[in-house]
Amino acid sequence: MDDLAKKWELFINVFINKGGYNVVLDGLLNTLKIAVFGLVIGMIIGTLISMVKLLPQYKKSARIAGKVCNVYVAFFRGSPMVVQLLLGYYVILPLMGIRISSVIASIIVFGLNSGAYVSEIMRGGILSVDPGQMEAGRALGLSYWTTMFKIVVPQAIKNILPTLGNEFITLVKDTSIVGFVGANDLTCAFGYLASNNYEYIVPYVIMALIYIVIVLIFSGMIHIMEKKLRKDERHATIH
Amino acid sequence: MQQFTDENCILDVKNLCKEFDGHKVLDNISTKIYDGEKVVIIGPSGSGKSTFLRCLNCMEDPTSGSIYFDGVDIADMKVDINVHRQKMGMVFQQFNLFNNKTVLENIILAPVHVRKAELRKNKKKYPGLTVKKIVEEEKEKAFQLLDRIGLREKADVYPATLSGGQKQRIAIVRALAMNPKIMLFDEPTSALDPEMIGEVLSLIKRVADKGMTMVIVTHEMGFAREVGTRILFMADGNIQEEAPPEEFFNNPKNQRLKDFLSKVL
Numbered sequence: 001m002d003d004l005a006k007k008w009e010l011f012i013n014v015f016i017n018k019g020g021y022n023v024v025l026d027g028l029l030n031t032l033k034i035a036v037f038g039l040v041i042g043m044i045i046g047t048l049i050s051m052v053k054l055l056p057q058y059k060k061s062a063r064i065a066g067k068v069c070n071v072y073v074a075f076f077r078g079s080p081m082v083v084q085l086l087l088g089y090y091v092i093l094p095l096m097g098i099r100i101s102s103v104i105a106s107i108i109v110f111g112l113n114s115g116a117y118v119s120e121i122m123r124g125g126i127l128s129v130d131p132g133q134m135e136a137g138r139a140l141g142l143s144y145w146t147t148m149f150k151i152v153v154p155q156a157i158k159n160i161l162p163t164l165g166n167e168f169i170t171l172v173k174d175t176s177i178v179g180f181v182g183a184n185d186l187t188c189a190f191g192y193l194a195s196n197n198y199e200y201i202v203p204y205v206i207m208a209l210i211y212i213v214i215v216l217i218f219s220g221m222i223h224i225m226e227k228k229l230r231k232d233e234r235h236a237t238i239h
Numbered sequence: 240m241q242q243f244t245d246e247n248c249i250l251d252v253k254n255l256c257k258e259f260d261g262h263k264v265l266d267n268i269s270t271k272i273y274d275g276e277k278v279v280i281i282g283p284s285g286s287g288k289s290t291f292l293r294c295l296n297c298m299e300d301p302t303s304g305s306i307y308f309d310g311v312d313i314a315d316m317k318v319d320i321n322v323h324r325q326k327m328g329m330v331f332q333q334f335n336l337f338n339n340k341t342v343l344e345n346i347i348l349a350p351v352h353v354r355k356a357e358l359r360k361n362k363k364k365y366p367g368l369t370v371k372k373i374v375e376e377e378k379e380k381a382f383q384l385l386d387r388i389g390l391r392e393k394a395d396v397y398p399a400t401l402s403g404g405q406k407q408r409i410a411i412v413r414a415l416a417m418n419p420k421i422m423l424f425d426e427p428t429s430a431l432d433p434e435m436i437g438e439v440l441s442l443i444k445r446v447a448d449k450g451m452t453m454v455i456v457t458h459e460m461g462f463a464r465e466v467g468t469r470i471l472f473m474a475d476g477n478i479q480e481e482a483p484p485e486e487f488f489n490n491p492k493n494q495r496l497k498d499f500l501s502k503v504l
Contacts, residue, residue: 135331136335138321141353146352232399
């Protein structure tokens with residue numbers, strides 16, 4: 001026990017007296033930034049891809065666009081995120097002559113990656129909505145896109161919210177790899193604290209706990225959102 | 240007696256054909272539907288009557304043939320079909336109320352959307368009109384319609400809490416809110432419990448009595464006889480016989496129709 005108390009003291013020393021909390025706060029912020037903005041970008045890209053894939057196939061342009069989307073999804077689902085991150089940050093960006101911070105680069109890669117997954121989730125969600133909803137909108141003289149965005153997509157999102165929450169949680173945890181391109185995230189920050197005095201137990205246990213707390217908070221928020229969106233269903237009070 | 244002239248012809252269907260994967264569902268149908276007519280389509284299942292109805296507003300694109308509505312061939316793929324559908328109400332077997340919208344939102348959604356788009360395009364034509372005003376006006380109109388069917392207190396509930404009969408009556412009102420020139424009914428009572436069929440049919444009858452032009456696909460023979468001004472019997476993708484209800488039911492000529500009536504009456 002004495003040993004652990006001593007380790008705790010050492011950690012507090014690094015964390016507070018040596019200003020380690022600044023590093024951790026910065027890391028926490030970056031982790032949240034990458035996950036949240038990554039999901040937002042992913043939602044937008046994913047929705048667009050799912051729309052393209054669901055377009056009526058009698059036009060040649062729709063078929064070609066569908067093929068392009070298939071390649072995109074195949075690449076981002078088929079390779080590890082670390083590989084995509086390394087490729088993006090050390091190969092593609094320098095080749096294009098673009099210099100951006102590793103956090104921004106991570107956000108972009110996370111967005112692109114999550115877009116591939118969200119597109120399939122969203123496609124499933126849209127297909128799960130009764131086709132009669134689209135028919136009713138079109139019969140009233142609304143356009144395909146108006147009906148899609150006012151009627152079908154809101155119902156699809158309600159249906160896929162639990163899966164989408166899953167995707168977001170995965171994204172939060174996957175941020176722990178951005179250290180590969182030199183971005184300071186939560187994992188990096190605690191690694192840095194630990195390397196200060198080579199005491200790993202306390203910082204790494206706390207790190208794990210923080211991840212769990214973040215995920216729990218987000219799960220709670222998703223649950224509340226789901227409840228709100230289900231207000232149009234019967235038996236909304238029974239759980 | 241009403242005059243049937245080209246001036247008051249609402250829908251002119253010419254040589255309409257529809258194929259699904261090479262299988263011919265509608266085989267060269269031609270007919271005219273005049274202002275104020277209540278055309279009832281009956282026939283055995285698989286006869287193409289629903290497909291025919293759905294072709295009238297191009298929910299199914301005809302394989303060939305033309306459909307003139309307001310003098311425009313809406314079967315032509317180059318025509319902006321949405322503009323014409325705004326003047327053609329449609330009521331479905333499965334009601335198809337928007338599940339994510341309240342009853343009131345269901346009714347005003349399309350009229351508000353269409354009028355907003357029109358306002359944006361042509362501001363000078365409507366001096367003093369704002370989006371807010373449009374919404375207010377459409378709400379007022381929706382409440383009047385809901386009053387007519389006695390469902391005003393349901394304005395703010397979601398469709399999931401309504402009975403089938405209530406849903407279908409609201410679906411009819413939703414179509415009426417667009418002030419259509421013609422209403423298409425696709426088996427409006429087939430998904431209803433028996434005790435709810437009456438309320439829906441009586442609403443359709445009330446709309447009919449106000450002079451609305453209608454095309455109704457139904458299995459309710461009594462209703463067809465009561466409301467219809469012309470009955471079409473469809474089988475094998477063709478109109479086999481058409482006549483006013485009296486003659487149609489009392490003096491059928493086509494053998495297929497005789498067999499059909501002997502089974503259902």
